[in-house]
Amino acid sequence: MRDSISILISLALIGAALGAATVGIAGFRGGLARKPPIEIFADMNRQAKLRPQRPDDFFANGVSSQLPPPGTVARSRPLETVDGAVYAFEDSPVNTGKITGTTNFVEINPLPVTPQLLARGHDRFDIYCSPCHGRLGDGNGITKKIGDMPAVANLHDERIVVMTDGEIFNTITHGKNTMGAYGPLVPVPDRWAIVAYVRTLQLSWLGTTNELTAEQQAALK
Numbered sequence: 489m490r491d492s493i494s495i496l497i498s499l500a501l502i503g504a505a506l507g508a509a510t511v512g513i514a515g516f517r518g519g520l521a522r523k524p525p526i527e528i529f530a531d532m533n534r535q536a537k538l539r540p541q542r543p544d545d546f547f548a549n550g551v552s553s554q555l556p557p558p559g560t561v562a563r564s565r566p567l568e569t570v571d572g573a574v575y576a577f578e579d580s581p582v583n584t585g586k587i588t589g590t591t592n593f594v595e596i597n598p599l600p601v602t603p604q605l606l607a608r609g610h611d612r613f614d615i616y617c618s619p620c621h622g623r624l625g626d627g628n629g630i631t632k633k634i635g636d637m638p639a640v641a642n643l644h645d646e647r648i649v650v651m652t653d654g655e656i657f658n659t660i661t662h663g664k665n666t667m668g669a670y671g672p673l674v675p676v677p678d679r680w681a682i683v684a685y686v687r688t689l690q691l692s693w694l695g696t697t698n699e700l701t702a703e704q705q706a707a708l709k
């Protein structure tokens with residue numbers, strides 16, 4: 489019993505001495521010293537790597553930055569918009585739905601709204617949005633009946649009718665509250681096509697028979 493206690497005490501003393509020696513030689517972490525610190529583990533302070541645009545003998549041509557191999561194809565093509573501008577960068581209205589450098593949404597769809605774009609939007613809306621929002625956009629999709637989907641927005645609500653195109657684009661991209669993000673599934677041009685089609689749905693909902701020609705009104709009756 490006595491022996492084991494004295495062994496424990498000597499172990500503790502040796503440990504304390506070792507600790508004191510380590511701190512004495514290596515210093516406290518973060519402490520100031522004139523001499524360079526002893527480095528037990530280099531962590532990531534120094535690493536074998538190429539610095540861009542520097543001479544380096546790793547590659548045969550002696551340069552650290554290499555050109556893409558011939559025939560490389562860009563992953564995304566710049567998009568051309570209504571005003572003919574080409575946006576190649578991430579932070580541009582066509583990619584974010586926002587005015588560059590701000591958090592303000594763009595008012596108007598930057599893609600030219602053509603019959604082809606609307607047809608594409610119709611197609612994509614029916615696939616990606618109608619399960620919840622319904623094919624009419626009134627919030628009565630199939631998930632309401634069988635999926636217990638909580639309060640789906642009615643896209644004909646005045647709040648959404650007066651919303652900017654950019655904000656609807658942003659909602660498709662990132663989702664909103666209980667609605668998930670569709671950015672990962674729906675490419676940028678298709679998102680704008682859907683926005684244009686949502687506008688078509690809203691317009692048709694807001695229309696009155698007074699806007700029809702006399703012939704059309706007669707045909708209705």
Ligand code: HEC
Binds near residue numbers: 637665
């Ligand atoms: C899985 C169901 C589901 C799908 C699919 C879906 N939405 Fe939604 N959406 C919702 C729900 C739920 C809300 C209400 C979110 C809230 O505010 O709680 C909503 C809200 C919205 C709003 C209103 C956002 C706001 O600011 O209040 C818009 C606009 C919208 N969705 C557009 C779309 C479009 C366009 C698509 C197709 C790309 C789509 N949604 C697909 C469930 C869905």
